[in-house]
Amino acid sequence: MPLGEHARIFxxxxxxxxxxxxxxxxxxxxxxxxxxxxxxxxxxxxxVLGTSYGSIERFEAAxxxxxxxxxxxxxxxxxxxxxxxxxxxxxSILWHRWLGTLPYVIMSTPSFTAYMIASGIVxxxxxxxxxxxxxxPLILVIGGFESFYKLMIIVGIALxxxxxxxxxxxxxxxxxxxxxxxxxxxxxxxPLLLLVSGVFxxxxxxxxxxxxxxxxxxxxxxxxxxxxVAAFQATEVKIIYIALYVFGLMAIVYNLGGGMVxxxxxxxxxxxxxxx
Amino acid sequence: MINTLSRALxxxxxxxxxxxxxxxxxxxxxxNWAIIDALWLLIFIFAGxxxxxxxxxxxxxxxxxxxxxxxxLMSTPIWAIGNWVRFYINIGLIDEHELAGASHVAFLATxxxxxxxxxxxxxxxxxxxxxxATGVNPLRVGNIPLLLFSMVMVxxxxxxxxxxxxxxxxxxxxxxxxLDIMNIAFFFIGGVAVDVDNIPWPLTIVxxxxxxSHPAELMRYxxxxxxxxxxxxxxxLASIIFLALLAAIVAVVYRIAYTDYRSLGARGVGxx
Numbered sequence: 103m104p105l106g107e108h109a110r111i112f113x114x115x116x117x118x119x120x121x122x123x124x125x126x127x128x129x130x131x132x133x134x135x136x137x138x139x140x141x142x143x144x145x146x147x148x149x150v151l152g153t154s155y156g157s158i159e160r161f162e163a164a165x166x167x168x169x170x171x172x173x174x175x176x177x178x179x180x181x182x183x184x185x186x187x188x189x190x191x192x193x194s195i196l197w198h199r200w201l202g203t204l205p206y207v208i209m210s211t212p213s214f215t216a217y218m219i220a221s222g223i224v225x226x227x228x229x230x231x232x233x234x235x236x237x238x239p240l241i242l243v244i245g246g247f248e249s250f251y252k253l254m255i256i257v258g259i260a261l262x263x264x265x266x267x268x269x270x271x272x273x274x275x276x277x278x279x280x281x282x283x284x285x286x287x288x289x290x291x292x293p294l295l296l297l298v299s300g301v302f303x304x305x306x307x308x309x310x311x312x313x314x315x316x317x318x319x320x321x322x323x324x325x326x327x328x329x330x331v332a333a334f335q336a337t338e339v340k341i342i343y344i345a346l347y348v349f350g351l352m353a354i355v356y357n358l359g360g361g362m363v364x365x366x367x368x369x370x371x372x373x374x375x376x377x378x
Numbered sequence: 379m380i381n382t383l384s385r386a387l388x389x390x391x392x393x394x395x396x397x398x399x400x401x402x403x404x405x406x407x408x409x410n411w412a413i414i415d416a417l418w419l420l421i422f423i424f425a426g427x428x429x430x431x432x433x434x435x436x437x438x439x440x441x442x443x444x445x446x447x448x449x450x451l452m453s454t455p456i457w458a459i460g461n462w463v464r465f466y467i468n469i470g471l472i473d474e475h476e477l478a479g480a481s482h483v484a485f486l487a488t489x490x491x492x493x494x495x496x497x498x499x500x501x502x503x504x505x506x507x508x509x510x511a512t513g514v515n516p517l518r519v520g521n522i523p524l525l526l527f528s529m530v531m532v533x534x535x536x537x538x539x540x541x542x543x544x545x546x547x548x549x550x551x552x553x554x555x556x557l558d559i560m561n562i563a564f565f566f567i568g569g570v571a572v573d574v575d576n577i578p579w580p581l582t583i584v585x586x587x588x589x590x591s592h593p594a595e596l597m598r599y600x601x602x603x604x605x606x607x608x609x610x611x612x613x614x615l616a617s618i619i620f621l622a623l624l625a626a627i628v629a630v631v632y633r634i635a636y637t638d639y640r641s642l643g644a645r646g647v648g649x650x
Contacts, residue, residue: 132550147566151422152429154572155438161429200468290410293417302421303428309510 111212115220123228138236144178145171148302164304167329172245176256176328177301179233184299184321186229187264188292191222191271214368215361218276222268230260256328263324266356267295273363295319320352389481393488401492408496415454416500419446420507427512435512437602443508443516444525444601445571448594450497451533452561452570455540458493459486463544472639483541483632490537524600531593531617538624539589545628545635570594574607589620 127134149171152161158170167173198204208214234257241249274291298305298312299321305313316322401408426442427435463486466472475482505516519525539561565571567581569591577585585591585607592613595606599613606613 143562147562148422148425150566151426151571154576155426155442156429156431156434158429160431164428200465290413290417293414293421297417297421297424302425307424307427307511309507312507 108216112216112220115212115217116224119221119224120228123224137232141175141178141182141233141236142240144181145174148174148178164307165329166304169245172241172249173329174302175237175240175244176253177325179237180260180321180324180328181296181301183229183233183260183264184267184295185292186232187222187226187267188271188274188295190225190229191218191268192275194221194225195275208368213365214276215364218272218364219268219361222272225271226261226264226268230257230264234260252331255331259327259331260324263320263327266320266352269356269359269361276364276368295321298322299325301325320348320356323348386481386484389484390488393480393485394491397489397492401495409499411457412496412499412503415450415496416503416507419450419500419504422446422449423504423508424511432512435514439508439512439514440516440518440601441598441604443505444519444597445594446504447497447501448529448532448570448590448597449565450500451494451529452536452539452565452590454493454496455490455533455536456543456561458489458496459537459540460544460547462486462489463547467548482636483628486541486544487537490533490540494533519601520603521600524596528593528596528600528617531596531621532590534621535589535593535624538621538628541628542624542631545631548635549631549638564588564590569607573598573604589617589624592616592620 127137149158152158162168162170165173195204198207207217210217234253238250238253241253245252270291298308298316299319300308300316301321305316305322308316423442423446427438430438466486472482475485508514508516543560567577567584568588569577569585570588574582574585574591574595592608595608595613596610596617598604599606599610608616
């Protein structure tokens, strides 16, 4: 098949996946509203829990941020974006199996790998858009246009930071099919990434082994970059560039590695079948 | 009367056995679930500790730990029942139970029993990691029987709540975990994560009216001797009354969802 034809099929899948996601939101307004409320709920939850056992000043000092509330809002959006990217991807595969449409998707002309990559791109954009649209009003009200401008920079960085996660999510989804479980067998990946990335607390509070694991997780660098962008000092721009290079490197390692694993799992699934 | 009770108990025993058998078949899924539970609990515990000066850890860590165990008992049924109802409908189990004349409520409710294994495994993991991170033993408890009573009450209330949102989800066409929003609100401003005495007015009213706050007050009394807001007898009585109230709401919401199911069919109730 010529390269142009591959590109056309890929673009069609991206368009179809995007239409599906938008229709889902339109069809179910309660679901949409609740999705937009979740980051606020996380923010309030952490704030209430933390201040009832300690103080916001202690949190400010521990996290080394100027405005802990704005930071908590951005951190909640980062957390839910990571959760969204992995959950949407893995659940969509399981959903196909529950409905009985998975064998058709697996056996259709574009490879499942192409389907997963196209779906991952849409899901990543979608998760970022939902969470940052959700917190934008709060950022505007509390921090004004300057904070909103910084938020847009963080959104751009988040787009890059989430790319490696899409590869991890696709592998997790396909693996669930291979082991024939009803749920996502690598579902622990999501909270593990959040736990070791220190979204809501300094990494130093974790036991040593978890602190070491944090170095391998893209969300860790995203959180650190968000802190630096919030401070926005010229001396720190260089460090932001370093974080961007780390994302690029992780995207290559995780997505190329993930791509190879997906192709292998796809062949396995086609041989063995994908029904329960 | 005795025959009806005997049949109900027999059904519950058979259903519980079936859930345990299935849990064993889905053991990787279950272990995965316990790990997920433990990791989420740790995220909140470490977030709480980020606000706390280390010198307060010996006082804060045990209460924070058991608050999170209560959260696990509150939230596991939401997934085990509330989310699983989609699977129950999608693969046609609902129709099979209907044809066999078995109780949908009993079948879904008995899923809570094996799901406690998840909370137990995750509590052990969280306790160990918390000890490694802080050096404080989170299992220092003053009154173990009272602690167990508070946990059984929370699990029973959570089962009733999960049934309510499972059936409400069928009617509203919203997956149950999305309706879990109330559960999180209950946890943070409803006197579970934070003791009722420390909640600012007028949220104290919300906390007192939140069913979970009463066994949570008993939990804090059992762990640290902290006097309960309504007194010991008052909290025990309030726990029993709220449990009965939740059971009554289950009956009403189930009737509404069941009427929809009978008139629209399994695929028409909106979760597919």
